[in-house]
Amino acid sequence: YVLTQPPSVSVAPGKTARLTCGGNNLGRKSVHWYQLRPGQAPVLVISYDTDRPSGIPERFSGSNSGNTATLTISRVEAGDEADYFCQVWDRSSDQPHVFGTGTKVTVL
Amino acid sequence: EVQLVGSGGGLVQPGGSLRLSCAASGFTFSDFDLHWVREVTGKGLEWLSSIDITGDTYYPGSVKGRFTVSRDNVKNSLYLHMDSLKAGDTAVYYCARSRTFCRGGSCPFDYWGQGTLVTVSS
Numbered sequence: 001y002v003l004t005q006p007p008s009v010s011v012a013p014g015k016t017a018r019l020t021c022g023g024n025n026l027g028r029k030s031v032h033w034y035q036l037r038p039g040q041a042p043v044l045v046i047s048y049d050t051d052r053p054s055g056i057p058e059r060f061s062g063s064n065s066g067n068t069a070t071l072t073i074s075r076v077e078a079g080d081e082a083d084y085f086c087q088v089w090d091r092s093s094d095q096p097h098v099f100g101t102g103t104k105v106t107v108l
Numbered sequence: 109e110v111q112l113v114g115s116g117g118g119l120v121q122p123g124g125s126l127r128l129s130c131a132a133s134g135f136t137f138s139d140f141d142l143h144w145v146r147e148v149t150g151k152g153l154e155w156l157s158s159i160d161i162t163g164d165t166y167y168p169g170s171v172k173g174r175f176t177v178s179r180d181n182v183k184n185s186l187y188l189h190m191d192s193l194k195a196g197d198t199a200v201y202y203c204a205r206s207r208t209f210c211r212g213g214s215c216p217f218d219y220w221g222q223g224t225l226v227t228v229s230s
Binding site for chain 2: 029048085095
């Protein structure tokens with residue numbers, strides 16, 4: 001199973017970033033999103049398409065329908081600059097934990 | 109506070125072996141599944157192995173037979189033994205945890221370690 005993400009997204013502070021994750025019938029799966037900052041532990045920012053773990057700002061939200069899941073970051077801040085990966089579990093695969101190709105978010 | 113602290117990375121020659129460790133604290137270690145994931149620069153994240161609460165292990169075909177995951181529930185530690193290392197194994201290696209029983213069988217990796225760098229080079 002393949003998850004495709006745009007390599008990069010640039011956004012000005014205070015604006016909204018929309019990161020997409022594409023996969024065949026992705027809407028039938030649960031999508032999780034992770035934030036990776038250099039030198040830091042990855043952080044789960046959205047689970048099960050739309051759930052925000054404790055401690056994650058309300059500015060982070062998610063959706064999933066059809067073949068595309070979207071992570072939306074509202075009122076972007078400099079600290080949101082990071083790589084973001086989507087992930088699904090595909091029970092039929094040799095590699096059941098599948099990660100997307102990742103999107104680098106640059107805050108202008 | 110949940111903490112996962114990875115260690116054991118370093119420089120190793122092609123064909124060599126290395127054992128990574130991940131020390132856990134702040135939660136009941138034996139109640140969680142544990143995982144290893146690596147990030148190859150420019151290539152994204154790759155799942156490497158999982159070990160569940162019963163000790164059953166899982167690997168993708170790309171590392172099966174070369175990598176071995178284990179856990180010590182007394183020492184609250186997770187390990188990854190890697191053999192026959194290649195240049196393509198150069199990456200930052202992360203440990204992570206997940207719950208065992210989750211919605212629809214899909215368990216997110218809710219906490220991760222900070223990563224340990226493995227460099228395979230002569």
